[in-house]
Amino acid sequence: MRRLTLLYILIGTVLSAAVGLAIYSYVISNKLSERERLVILDTMRELAAEKIVGIESEIVKADQAVFDAVDIDNILEIEALAKRHRPVKSILVLDRNLKILPSGFVTRRDKKKDIQRFQKLFESKIIRDLSLSGATSVERSHLHTSYDGRPYLFSWARKRAKGDNYYVVIETDLPFLVGTMFSQFLASQAPRFYQVVNERSEHVYGPLLGKTSSRSVSLAFSETVSKWRLRVVQKRALSGAAKAQRQVVDFALIGSALGIIVVGLSVLLIAVRRERRANELKSEFISNVSHELKTPLSIISMFGEMLATQRTKSAEQATEYAEIIWKESVRLSRLIDNVLDFAKLERGVDAVEFAEGDFGGAVDRAVELSRHRLSRAKMELEVEFDEELPMVELDANALTLCVLNLIDNAIKYAADGKLLRIELRHVNSRLVLSVADHGPGIAKDEHSAIFDRFYRAKAVRLKPIRGSGIGLALVQHIAQAHKGDISVESEPGKGATFRLWIPVARRG
Numbered sequence: 228m229r230r231l232t233l234l235y236i237l238i239g240t241v242l243s244a245a246v247g248l249a250i251y252s253y254v255i256s257n258k259l260s261e262r263e264r265l266v267i268l269d270t271m272r273e274l275a276a277e278k279i280v281g282i283e284s285e286i287v288k289a290d291q292a293v294f295d296a297v298d299i300d301n302i303l304e305i306e307a308l309a310k311r312h313r314p315v316k317s318i319l320v321l322d323r324n325l326k327i328l329p330s331g332f333v334t335r336r337d338k339k340k341d342i343q344r345f346q347k348l349f350e351s352k353i354i355r356d357l358s359l360s361g362a363t364s365v366e367r368s369h370l371h372t373s374y375d376g377r378p379y380l381f382s383w384a385r386k387r388a389k390g391d392n393y394y395v396v397i398e399t400d401l402p403f404l405v406g407t408m409f410s411q412f413l414a415s416q417a418p419r420f421y422q423v424v425n426e427r428s429e430h431v432y433g434p435l436l437g438k439t440s441s442r443s444v445s446l447a448f449s450e451t452v453s454k455w456r457l458r459v460v461q462k463r464a465l466s467g468a469a470k471a472q473r474q475v476v477d478f479a480l481i482g483s484a485l486g487i488i489v490v491g492l493s494v495l496l497i498a499v500r501r502e503r504r505a506n507e508l509k510s511e512f513i514s515n516v517s518h519e520l521k522t523p524l525s526i527i528s529m530f531g532e533m534l535a536t537q538r539t540k541s542a543e544q545a546t547e548y549a550e551i552i553w554k555e556s557v558r559l560s561r562l563i564d565n566v567l568d569f570a571k572l573e574r575g576v577d578a579v580e581f582a583e584g585d586f587g588g589a590v591d592r593a594v595e596l597s598r599h600r601l602s603r604a605k606m607e608l609e610v611e612f613d614e615e616l617p618m619v620e621l622d623a624n625a626l627t628l629c630v631l632n633l634i635d636n637a638i639k640y641a642a643d644g645k646l647l648r649i650e651l652r653h654v655n656s657r658l659v660l661s662v663a664d665h666g667p668g669i670a671k672d673e674h675s676a677i678f679d680r681f682y683r684a685k686a687v688r689l690k691p692i693r694g695s696g697i698g699l700a701l702v703q704h705i706a707q708a709h710k711g712d713i714s715v716e717s718e719p720g721k722g723a724t725f726r727l728w729i730p731v732a733r734r735g
């Protein structure tokens with residue numbers, strides 16, 4: 228009992244350790260994937276910042292070059308300047324009253340209509356929005372805005388010449404910025420993609436990834452196109468679905484490991500319980516067998532002593548005592564046979580040897596050997612055989628042992644029923660032996676269990692009736708070795724009929 232308690236404690240400990248380990252692995256795996264996610268996001272953010280700095284410094288560099296090169300005395304030069312510095316679309320030079328100087332406006336626009344429209348827009352709206360009066364000669368200011376739904380980027384600075392202020396305004400060529408510079412700087416490298424979106428999150432540049440992408444960071448351009456944001460999108464990153472899938476895999480792995488441990492422990496527990504039960508049954512068996520052996524031995528020794536001390540009244544009585552000794556010793560040897568055959572059976576050795584023989588003869592022998600015990604139990608015996616039973620391949624000793632076991636059981640358990648009826652019939656191609664008593668019978672739910680080794684019916688376990696629980700197991704084994712079988716028909720209180728059959732012609 229203590230060993231079993233220890234085992235339970237051990238199993239509980241192993242189980243809780245396994246569950247703890249499973250939870251720990253799950254939490255760690257989640258933490259790791261979260262850490263991995265953060266590292267990837269950080270990298271993407273750094274990448275976005277790097278790209279923004281690269282693009283903006285290109286724009287600022289071009290603007291700066293233009294501001295530095297504009298010369299009020301040589302205003303016609305601005306045309307060449309605009310051509311030389313590619314992201315520049317227009318250059319406007321204004322006097323202190325914010326009027327465009329004659330020849331102070333160059334643009335890459337081709338159509339005259341477009342040029343006039345832009346100039347009108349500049350003079351009516353843009354100039355107001357640029358707040359040129361606050362401009363310094365040191366700092367460049369930028370304005371990123373839209374007019375009539377079209378985006379514009381301007382930068383401007385104040386310049387001084389001949390003691391007067393004038394202003395240089397540069398319009399950046401946004402289609403060039405998007406079409407050429409962005410493509411140069413933001414070439415996609417799978418699994419990473421770059422997208423530029425405007426203030427309404429509308430697509431400006433890059434692949435249209437829709438919502439399939441999973442992980443992205445977005446950073447605003449700080450200095451120039453400040454209304455736009457650069458998005459870095461990691462495709463093939465752990466999407467919601469992939470994360471769920473990973474969780475499922477984690478669950479499956481951890482779950483199956485746990486499952487294996489639980490199954491292993493259950494198997495261990497079952498094995499230990501079986502082992503314990505088998506040990507219990509074996510010790511019960513040994514004590515039962517020893518007990519069974521003792522009775523015939525004490526009868527033999529009692530009658531032997533009477534004969535030896537000549538305490539017999541007559542020669543007939545002496546013969547009767549000698550006969551009892553003989554029969555009890557046969558019974559004793561049968562009991563030993565039972566145990567030995569059973570031991571052979573347990574070791575998987577076949578205890579049956581076949582020869583052509585007469586089943587009736589084997590039954591007769593068992594009946595003869597049992598007569599004395601039957602009469603002592605005050606039981607009446609009826610025997611009826613079909614006439615002309617065929618000879619069959621059988622092990623006569625083994626079958627005698629079967630019948631002896633069945634009669635013995637009837638004497639042990641059904642002596643109250645008084646009548647025991649043994650029949651041997653030839654039915655179809657079978658020889659059927661039935662042993663019917665009028666004893667207490669056997670509960671239906673135990674009909675198959677009584678043929679299990681060591682099994683004893685609940686009703687007899689508490690009674691002082693000797694038994695080892697191997698008799699019927701042995702009978703069933705012998706019947707099956709003959710390619711036959713044994714069955715029982717019984718109801719509690721209505722006696723029991725055991726039917727053992729063997730085939731007339733041995734198959735196979």
Ligand code: ADP
Nearest residue numbers: 636637640677683684687694695696697698699
């Ligand atoms: P044993 O008699 O040594 O206990 P058996 O294998 O011969 O073992 O029988 C198994 C059990 O079947 C018995 O313990 C008993 O409970 C039940 N049994 C066998 N024969 C009879 C019978 N004729 N009437 C009632 N119960 C029986």
